[in-house]
Amino acid sequence: MKKWLKVLVFVLIGTGFTFYGSETAFSKTNKDKTTKKSTVVKTSSIENFTTGSDSARLYGVHEIVLTGNGGVSNPFDTAATVTFTPSSGVSNAITVKPFYDGGNTWRVRLYVTETGSWHWSSSSSDRGLNNNKGSFTACTSPLRGKLRQHTDNNRQWMTEDGKTFLNLSDTAYILFRSPNDPWQPVTDETFRRYVKDVVDLGINLMRAGGCGGYAGWGLYDKGTNSSYNRSNWCWEKDYDSSGSNQYWATFHLDRFQTTDRRLKWLLNNYPDMYIQLIMFGKNNDVGSRWDRIPKANQRKVIDYMVARWSAWPQVIYQIVNDMKFNKYLYESNPLEPIVANQRMIRKIGKYLARIDQFGTLAAVGAKRRLDNPFLNSPSVEIVELTDLSWHTYLHIERQADIDAWMCDKYYDKNGDFNVAMHLYYGEDWYENNNNTAQFKDVLYFYRRLFWAVLLSGGSPNYGSRYPVLHPYSQTGTIPCQIGPTTHTNQLVGLDDIIHIRDYFADRRIDLAQFVPDDVSAVVIPTPSPEPDGPSRAQCARRGRDEYLIYLPCASDGEFGGDYGLKPDDNYKEDSRVACTIDPGRTPGVTVNLTTASGTFRVEWFRPRDGVSQNGTPIQGQANRTLTSPWQGSDVVLRLLKHKLKLTDIAAHRGGRYEHPENTLYAYQHDLRVGISLDMDICKTGDDPVDIVVIHDDTTGRTTEQDWIVKDKTTEQLQTLDAAYKFDPKGRIMGKGAYPLRGRGITIPTLDEVFSEFAQNSSPGEFMWIDTKDDENYPFSENLGLYARLVELIGQHNLWEQAHIEVSNSYEADHLRSLDSRITVVFWSGNNQKLTEAMAYPHYVRIGMPLSKAIADNGVLANNVHLAGKKLHVTDPKITQSEWDTLRLYAPDSLGLDNYTTAIDLLGL
Numbered sequence: 004m005k006k007w008l009k010v011l012v013f014v015l016i017g018t019g020f021t022f023y024g025s026e027t028a029f030s031k032t033n034k035d036k037t038t039k040k041s042t043v044v045k046t047s048s049i050e051n052f053t054t055g056s057d058s059a060r061l062y063g064v065h066e067i068v069l070t071g072n073g074g075v076s077n078p079f080d081t082a083a084t085v086t087f088t089p090s091s092g093v094s095n096a097i098t099v100k101p102f103y104d105g106g107n108t109w110r111v112r113l114y115v116t117e118t119g120s121w122h123w124s125s126s127s128s129d130r131g132l133n134n135n136k137g138s139f140t141a142c143t144s145p146l147r148g149k150l151r152q153h154t155d156n157n158r159q160w161m162t163e164d165g166k167t168f169l170n171l172s173d174t175a176y177i178l179f180r181s182p183n184d185p186w187q188p189v190t191d192e193t194f195r196r197y198v199k200d201v202v203d204l205g206i207n208l209m210r211a212g213g214c215g216g217y218a219g220w221g222l223y224d225k226g227t228n229s230s231y232n233r234s235n236w237c238w239e240k241d242y243d244s245s246g247s248n249q250y251w252a253t254f255h256l257d258r259f260q261t262t263d264r265r266l267k268w269l270l271n272n273y274p275d276m277y278i279q280l281i282m283f284g285k286n287n288d289v290g291s292r293w294d295r296i297p298k299a300n301q302r303k304v305i306d307y308m309v310a311r312w313s314a315w316p317q318v319i320y321q322i323v324n325d326m327k328f329n330k331y332l333y334e335s336n337p338l339e340p341i342v343a344n345q346r347m348i349r350k351i352g353k354y355l356a357r358i359d360q361f362g363t364l365a366a367v368g369a370k371r372r373l374d375n376p377f378l379n380s381p382s383v384e385i386v387e388l389t390d391l392s393w394h395t396y397l398h399i400e401r402q403a404d405i406d407a408w409m410c411d412k413y414y415d416k417n418g419d420f421n422v423a424m425h426l427y428y429g430e431d432w433y434e435n436n437n438n439t440a441q442f443k444d445v446l447y448f449y450r451r452l453f454w455a456v457l458l459s460g461g462s463p464n465y466g467s468r469y470p471v472l473h474p475y476s477q478t479g480t481i482p483c484q485i486g487p488t489t490h491t492n493q494l495v496g497l498d499d500i501i502h503i504r505d506y507f508a509d510r511r512i513d514l515a516q517f518v519p520d521d522v523s524a525v526v527i528p529t530p531s532p533e534p535d536g537p538s539r540a541q542c543a544r545r546g547r548d549e550y551l552i553y554l555p556c557a558s559d560g561e562f563g564g565d566y567g568l569k570p571d572d573n574y575k576e577d578s579r580v581a582c583t584i585d586p587g588r589t590p591g592v593t594v595n596l597t598t599a600s601g602t603f604r605v606e607w608f609r610p611r612d613g614v615s616q617n618g619t620p621i622q623g624q625a626n627r628t629l630t631s632p633w634q635g636s637d638v639v640l641r642l643l644k645h646k647l648k649l650t651d652i653a654a655h656r657g658g659r660y661e662h663p664e665n666t667l668y669a670y671q672h673d674l675r676v677g678i679s680l681d682m683d684i685c686k687t688g689d690d691p692v693d694i695v696v697i698h699d700d701t702t703g704r705t706t707e708q709d710w711i712v713k714d715k716t717t718e719q720l721q722t723l724d725a726a727y728k729f730d731p732k733g734r735i736m737g738k739g740a741y742p743l744r745g746r747g748i749t750i751p752t753l754d755e756v757f758s759e760f761a762q763n764s765s766p767g768e769f770m771w772i773d774t775k776d777d778e779n780y781p782f783s784e785n786l787g788l789y790a791r792l793v794e795l796i797g798q799h800n801l802w803e804q805a806h807i808e809v810s811n812s813y814e815a816d817h818l819r820s821l822d823s824r825i826t827v828v829f830w831s832g833n834n835q836k837l838t839e840a841m842a843y844p845h846y847v848r849i850g851m852p853l854s855k856a857i858a859d860n861g862v863l864a865n866n867v868h869l870a871g872k873k874l875h876v877t878d879p880k881i882t883q884s885e886w887d888t889l890r891l892y893a894p895d896s897l898g899l900d901n902y903t904t905a906i907d908l909l910g911l
Contacts, residue, residue: 051146051270059121059141062148062163064270064314065113067123071131073107079253079307083127085111089141090119097360101125101132102310105256112314114149114361115141116163146274149316150364152395157423158414158460159515160364160396163316167515169507170208170462171453171500172279173201174430176233177472178211179262186223186232189215189472194265198273200475204497205504208277210321210429210464212284213237213312214258217324217469220286222255231470231485235284237304242292251300259311266315277317279398279429281324282308282351289326290343305354313361320365321398322351325430328369328376345376352377352393366398368429375399397422400430403579405451405555406537406563410459414519426461428452432580433466435483435490443581449496450610451582451637453503454553458543459519467494502613506639517543517551524552527591527628536563537579540592547599547623548644553610554590556637558583586635591628594642599623601644604868604893607632608639617868620645620893645893647909650767653679655877655898656698663726663743664705665696667751667759673902674763681771681877681898684753684788685712686780692787693717694753694795700780702750704728713780721749753792757799770801771828771848771875771898773808782814789814793821802826806875808848815843828875840872846895848875868893881905 051063059065071081081103088096101111109132113121118141125135148163155161160168175197180189201209216235218224221242224234236242237258243250262280269276286292293301312318328345348367355365369375377394401409409428413420431452434445442448449465456463467475468483468490479493507514521542530538538557544550561582562575596603605618621627621642631638654661657669657680670680683698695717703709706723726743753772760770774792776782796805802824809815810830818825828848829840840847847867867874876889877898886908899905 051144051274052267053139056137056139059113059115059139060144060146061115061118061141062144062146062316063115064267064316065115065121065139065141067101067111067113067135067137069101069109069111069125069132069135070107071109071127071129073103073105077252078103079303081109081127081129081132083109083125083129083132085123085125087113087121087123089117089121091117099314099360100306100310101127102307104260107131112310114314114316117141118143146316149361150277150319151362152364152424153515156515158425160425160462161515167513168207168277169457169504169514170277170427171205171504172208172210172427172429172462172464173206173497174210174433174464174466174469175201175472176210176212176217176281176469177215178209178278179213179258179265180215180232180472181257181261183257183261184215184232187471191265193472193474195268196474196477197472198269198276201497202273202276203501204475205501206465206497207275207504208279208462210279210281210324212281213262213308214255215261216284217281218286219284220289220292224284233284233470235281237283237308251296251304254304254307263311266312266317270315270317274317277319278315279321279427280312280318281321283323285323285326287327288340288343289323290345290347291340293347294343301350302354305351306358309355309359313359313363318363319396320355320363321429322348322355322365322367324368325370325400326368327373328367329373348377356393364395365393366396366427367394368398368400371400371402371430394424396425396427398427398429401428403432403448403576403582404428405448405455405579405582406539407455407459407461407541408537408563410456410461410519411521414460428456428461428464430464430466433469434494434496435468435485435492436466441581443583445496446499446611447584447637448580448582450499450503451553451555451557453500454610454637454639455541455555457503457514458517458541458551458553459521460514460517460543465497465500467496499611502610505613506608506610510641512551514543516545517549520544523550523595525593526554527593527630528588530557530561531559533561533563537561537582542594547596548646550594550603550640550642552592552594552640552642554592554631554638554640555582556584556588556590556631556635558585584635584637589631589634590636590638591630592640593626593628594640596621596623596625596627596642599644601646602890602893603642603644605629606641606643608641609633609636610639611636617871620868620891622891645890647894647897648767649677649906650679650765650769651896652902652905652909653681653769653771653896653898654902655681655900656683657681658900658902660900661903663729663748665698665751666725666748667755668726668743668746668748670751670756670759671763674760674765674768676902676906677765677768678902678906679769679771679896680756680760681773682753682756683773683775684792685775686785686788686791687712687717687720688714689716692791694788694791695720696751696753696756698775700775706750717752721752723750724748725750754795754798757795757801757805760804761799761801764804768804769896770805771808772805774814776809776811776814782811782817786817789818789821793818793825796825797822806846812839812842819843846875847872848877848898881908883908 051060053059054066083101084098085101086096086098099111101109104110120140122138125132127133150160150168153159153161162168177189182188182190212235214235214237216233218233222234222236223232237254238251239253239255240250326344329341399409410426413422413426453463471483473481475494483490524540524542526540538555538561541553560578562578600623602620602622604620606615608615616632654673656664657666658673662669662672665682673680682696684694685697685700687693687695700712701709702723705728706725707727708723724744726748729743730741776785806826806828807818808828815827827843828846829843830848873895875896876894881899
């Protein structure tokens with residue numbers, strides 16, 4: 004079996020182009036964000052939450068409903084277990100606890116981790132819950148599954164299916180607030196509208212309270228000036244400081260059921276939307292209050308939450324949000340509440356890790372600007388051994404961290420932390436808030452925050468109106484009071500995030516393969532007052548093969564460092580909140596490529612509108628200075644080392660210096676090698692028209708008869724010997740022996756070649772098909788050929804693999820009128836033809852020798868890339884000197900007659 008290779012896919016939209024993948028090509032452009040299909044796909048017709056004996060879905064949730072005695076004094080105390088056994092055997096069995104859900108109903112949930120048959124059985128002292136049995140079957144699905152620590156890079160997240168997760172998140176604390184809540188209820192309609200809005204803007208994770216809020220230690224906790232309800236209270240009864248058992252014995256079913264109902268809707272409709280679920284409300288002395296709860300009741304509530312929530316594939320936990328675990332440097336408050344807070348979280352965290360059978364990621368949120376106390380650090384006043392058995396990602400909060408300083412701090416291998424887990428910026432600055440510092444450019448602030456954090460190895464987060472749930476698109480019509488301030492503005496901070504999502508998705512860039520390396524890129528001109536401060540370049544690189552560099556183009560006056568720990572440091576935060584672009588600056592950068600060899604493609608990307616533009620390729624092994632094509636705009640620079648893959652080599656005419664040209668014999672050998680195919684086609688005299696694979700309009704050069712192809716039927720043409728003139732020494736010139744004569748090698752039909760390709764090609768292999776328009780026959784005589792060609796491509800579903808070569812716009816237009824999915828490759832021998840080719844969003848092909856094309860056509864090869872197209876070069880017989888010239892212009896693919904020699908020459 005041939006080695007699987009990455010598929011080289013090129014999608015061109017608008018006026019520019021992008022590289023695809025970490026080793027692929029360029030394409031991408033300006034587009035209307037309102038029409039871009041979201042990557043968080045809505046799939047309302049699919050049930051990813053299944054029940055009973057229904058067929059389950061891999062990485063979905065399967066629920067069993069049991070009937071017990073709900074008339075006991077406290078059904079929440081009824082003990083039961085259910086064991087699920089997959090077809091792989093009892094060693095992989097999973098035992099979980101059912102949870103009481105009102106009346107006589109108990110439910111138990113499984114996160115489905117295997118396909119095949121599952122069997123389950125229950126055990127309980129309750130007769131109705133005891134000795135129940137059943138089975139169901141799990142099938143494959145496109146679900147991505149739970150978030151995990153990345154196996155290739157422990158500072159990134161991946162989903163269960165092995166794909167890197169690019170977290171673009173939003174805060175929606177009361178997303179799961181019940182519509183029955185007497186204070187600030189949230190209807191299902193509002194919930195769904197909110198979700199749709201953020202999905203359309205590129206968000207794929209939301210932060211929300213598991214019981215409808217984020218804070219407080221009571222049934223209806225009041226926020227600033229008592230203007231909003233922030234309660235995340237899970238118990239049925241309100242807080243009682245006495246610690247009486249009755250107050251902790253029962254849970255608020257309506258709140259839990261609302262969260263379940265909405266999680267189910269999300270899983271079925273937006274399965275790629277993830278949730279950071281906040282388990283408990285915050286309070287500065289919540290640890291002391293937790294201590295008053297009897298230990299059995301402490302464990303009981305954690306058991307209940309795990310039973311209800313841990314099976315959801317889209318959930319990760321935050322035990323508490325924004326909790327005070329240590330003191331600010333300027334504080335002299337007592338230490339005991341902080342000690343109690345840490346004690347509470349360690350108990351919950353360790354117990355959670357022990358009982359959660361599905362390994363849900365968990366963290367805790369420390370208060371803004373304070374270090375995480377569950378990591379070794381000299382800045383943490385309470386010394387206790389770090390326990391990372393439960394602490395599986397790092398949640399931090401900062402203000403105006405537009406240079407991702409916290410990532411640098413926690414990831415610094417020479418620093419106090421050097422953590423080996425993903426860092427999630429759960430909270431920064433809310434677009435509507437009650438803070439005194441003011442934005443000057445909201446779009447720029449959030450755009451810059453997201454780019455800086457991503458390239459520094461973390462996950463960024465947006466915040467809109469934290470105490471309410473107002474759908475983003477409606478915020479201009481709904482007033483919001485936060486403290487003394489009433490906000491009436493339409494929010495805009497998320498508007499540019501969709502371009503970030505599309506940038507990484509369209510280019511298939513995997514950030515798990517990158518490491519932050521800001522020192523490799525130096526901003527030009529030098530920022531002031533701090534050259535290495537927040538206005539510096541943010542750089543990440545993949546080995547020495549790929550560089551991503553964000554240049555903020557910031558106005559001078561920003562201050563960075565370990566800010567905000569003292570009151571007199573507030574001016575530093577204020578300078579970053581008020582960050583603006585310098586309209587007179589054209590950003591530039593010097594990149595250290597001294598240890599990176601080879602040719603690098605250059606692409607500039609404008610984050611504010613998604614426009615990209617390519618630059619002239621550069622050479623490594625030196626410091627290289629590059630300047631943005633745009634003034635007054637932040638930019639992203641991508642440098643990608645040019646590397647041809649085996650599938651980027653096409654056997655021209657099947658490799659006519661290797662095998663009889665344009666024959667199935669040749670193409671079968673090509674496919675076994677793992678390269679792409681190149682062929683010429685001609686119409687036959689059949690009615691309706693058929694297509695055969697042959698270069699000339701006559702058969703005399705390659706067969707024993709000299710016939711006009713269009714005058715003969717396919718049946719007649721296939722009586723000829725297509726290897727008659729081929730010999731391994733003189734090739735097609737007929738100067739030696741003819742060892743393949745009489746071997747049954749005939750002129751193939753295009754249908755036969757398509758069938759061979761469909762059955763035996765590897766991912767990434769293409770077919771380059773030359774219609775010989777205006778060469779063999781005039782355009783008007785080839786209409787039947789075009790119709791048959793498009794028909795065959797559709798029959799074999801080769802829309803992405805079949806590349807049709809044309810040399811004029813009217814042929815290209817006609818083919819695309821037959822089906823818009825046709826991939827056009829435009830022959831271009833000069834700049835005039837190149838101008839004509841710009842209307843077609845695919846490849847440009849030029850012929851060798853390239854030295855002639857460069858001399859005669861104004862560096863034509865380079866112009867192809869600058870114009871936003873991919874470059875396909877054909878060469879009868881490439882030599883070392885030609886390749887030394889050609890590699891400077893980074894061709895995307897080659898069509899070669901002597902591909903065996905070329906494979907050795909190119910080191911493939």
